Amino acid sequence: MRATDTSDPEYFHKVVDCQYACPAHTPVPAYIRLIAQERYTDAYLINWESNVFPGVLGRTCDRPCEPACRRGRVEEEPVAICRLKRVAADFKDDVAAMLPKAGKPNGKKIALIGAGPASLTVARDLAPLGYELHVYDEQPKGGGFMRSQIPSFRLPESVLDEEIGYILDMGVTTVFDTYVDSMAEMLTKGYDAIFVGSGAPRGRDLPKLPGRQEADANIHIGINWLSGVAFEHTKEIGKRVIVLGGGNTAMDCCRTSRRLGGEEVKVIVRSPFDDMKASPWEKEDAMHEGIPILDNHVPLEFVVEDGKLVGMKFDKVEAKYDADGRRQLISTGEAPEFVPCDDVIIAIGQENAFPWIEKETGIRFTSWGTPIINDDETFQSTRKEVFFGGDSAFGPSNIITAVAHGHKAAVSIDLYCQGKDLSKRPPPNVTLVGQKMGIHEWSYDSVPILDERKVVPLEDLTRSLADRMVEVELGFDAETAFIEAERCLNCDAQTVFTDANCIECDACTDICPTSCITFTENAEEPELRQKLMVPAENETQDLYVSGDLPTGRVMVKDEDVCLHCGLCAERCPTAAWDMQMFLYNMAKATPNLLEGAK
Amino acid sequence: MSYYKPKFRHPNLPKNDLGYTVADYDGSISTLCAGCGHDSISAAIRNACFLSSIPPHKIAKLSGIGCSSKMPTYFLGKSHGFNSVHGRMPSVATGASVANRDLIYLGVSGDGDTASIGMGQFVHLIRRNVNMTYIVANNGCYGLTKGQDSATADLGSVNKYGGTNPFDGIDLASLALLQGASFVARSFSGDKEQLEPLIRAAMAHRGFAFIDVVSPCVTFANHSGSTKSYAATREHLDAMPVDFVPMREEIRTSYREGSSQSVTLHDGSIIHLMKAREDYRADDRTEALMAVQSANASGDILTGLLYLDPNSQDLNQTINLATKPLNKLGKDELCPGSRVLNSINEGLR
Missing domain, CATH: 1.10.1060 (Fumarate Reductase Iron-sulfur Protein; Chain B, domain 2)
Incomplete structure (x- = not known):
């Protein structure tokens, strides 16, 4: 190597x-x-x-x-x-x-559509540079899905208000309670760039399932229902509730139901329990609140009596996996199972939807309904002054991903507004x-x-x-x-090796508690991985290989289970090993964001 | 602050026949200087005991005084140990090996502890062929007292203070050969590939097994004028590779015909000697002595198994000792009673 x-x-x-x-x-x-x-x-x-x-x-x-x-x-x-x-x-x-303030106006004006984490991140990164920022959202308050989808028992409103406030207080203009219904119109408003962070707002439905129309009054789409609760349009639910779906939204729906009058709340999901998309801890939290999760149940119909929903029928299935790991749900052949209920919440995923972006704007979309984007660094759409980020860019993900998109999009917007090449990205700090x-x-x-x-x-x-x-x-x-x-x-305390200092005394090899360091003849990576004191089987972890040492061998360190305890460097007589603290900050539109504020 | 080795180990550490990992043979964290050759010897001993699947409680570590004699604290933390008076480890080892012949004795000493204050005792270990392994961590200086020349310092070697050694050093391997030791080897702390199999063979050998290990003093004798620095040792090293196959293991490595000679130990284990020199024979004491002397004369450090008599008779056999350890002899065996006395008396009539 x-x-x-x-x-x-x-x-x-x-x-x-x-x-x-x-x-x-x-x-x-x-x-x-x-x-x-x-x-x-x-x-x-x-x-x-x-x-x-x-x-x-x-x-x-x-x-x-x-x-x-x-x-x-x-x-x-x-x-x-x-x-x-x-x-x-x-x-x-x-x-x-201690936070940065709005910079001296630079004469550029940016529209941010949707006030979720992606847009807010763009605003935070651009405000200190003097951009005039206009944030649009159909809701009366900022936060996007952080506010409408995450229930207060997991995220108190005060925490959300505080952190959104830090951004909006940097001189950001809010255009709330305003649904943007035409991109063509937005493009005429004189913005230097437009960022779309409108999320993936369309909750999936089961429109063809028998009884869907008749029972409509008691069937709710998960994300809309959670939003109704957050903005206090919805204050109660029936005593017996079925939540369909196995993701984190389903977990939030069932736990919210328990707090709105639901006594017998069940999560019913098509897939096996272990395949559910929800984070393990969110499943645990739901079960802790007395909510059973019924897996391997495929919905068959909404059962309606006298015009009112009385329950649902499910086909019990078994998951079979083929050689490629692809899953098939095969009916067990048992009689359909009837589960009585008063309300059903459908939380089986969400999709991107851009009914408000007209074809003539030149913004083109993939067959999945997501915008065609230059790459996952620039976030520039097929119309050069329009950028996407967050769920609206690549489909539903999570807050931290939206934030990451926001940082990159902000860099792009800043480069674009200065007339610079978007592909020449600033390096990390x-x-x-x-x-x-x-x-x-x-x-x-x-x-x-x-x-x-x-x-x-x-x-x-x-x-x-x-x-x-x-x-x-x-x-x-x-x-x-x-x-x-x-x-x-402390994995950021890096073990840094300087070949020229090494006298090959073996002290580091001998002391290393987790046997990470081996001195051996060099070889190609697969062979080298097997030659180590403990073979390096975890291929996602790199080998740190030195240059040739005086005996003709090389130092090979398997990064996999290094404890960063520093004993190699402590036992090294010549400081060939040193522990050096590594700080890495991804590039942002405003470098040294906090230093500038001091 | 870390005068402490973290408890976490690699989750995939290999296990030996006893189900132990190499970590089960660890001792306390070393307090020797960083980069000390002795620490490498400690690790080689640890690895050797692990590879040979020796239960730690079957080993007794013995040492005298000096940097070298601190070493037993740093390996085999679950074995028996005795840190004796300076240069007097041989008498403790002799007594212990006679008292409990079931234990494996591992003596660790240094050039001062063996070649100066302990010289008188050392030669008697050889003479009596006490069943033990005796390792000298040889750095040619008194590291514990700031690096004065020791009795094994080579003629002309420069010490930490700039003085040149006017005396010929004592060559412990030659001495052991001359005195009739049944197993004599030399190695280098920086060559575990050779040192580990030598230690394993020494521990399997019945009788006195001596290994002189050049072990650089990184603080006082690792400079350009020292003949026992890492660099000088590597430059003059003439290493004869060794492989050790314990009795119960299959021989997996294939050796080119004529390229190696194998010696079978009393317990059936086999030592393979890869011939660095076409003519070298490990079973000829005179030739071994010649080879060591001629290497010394040309300034080379000849390492490997120098001499082995696999069928030597150890002290316990020579003095016709009971086959059981003394602590296992019960009252009935020690005082067999009048019936046995009578039969002895009858035999003398």
């Missing part, structure tokens, strides 16, 4: 598994260390710069970081990254004065700094603690079911947060 080029920041970026997995590349270990130091405000600001909504995401994020967390590969459970983010938000001081403090001392807590993952305490069930505004999760207290923070392995 060729020697690893660590001057390419992407190599060390990939080593920080959580940050690499995060669509917005939030520097996770950096803020976790600050939490351990009780520097909650600083931890919050690192988050805010990167993901814009730390308080919201600390409660609702899909957490792509946690399955990626290295800790999950050396013991049972990853670090509770998401809930630590909430700790930063819960315990921070007033940060308003990267630093790499030695951490040695003494022979046995590093500037970070290098010794991993053995504590198991901490469980977040919950509000009393009766109390939380009685009021949909009562937040279910209570969040970590400071002491628990400290222990959880200390579980972090």
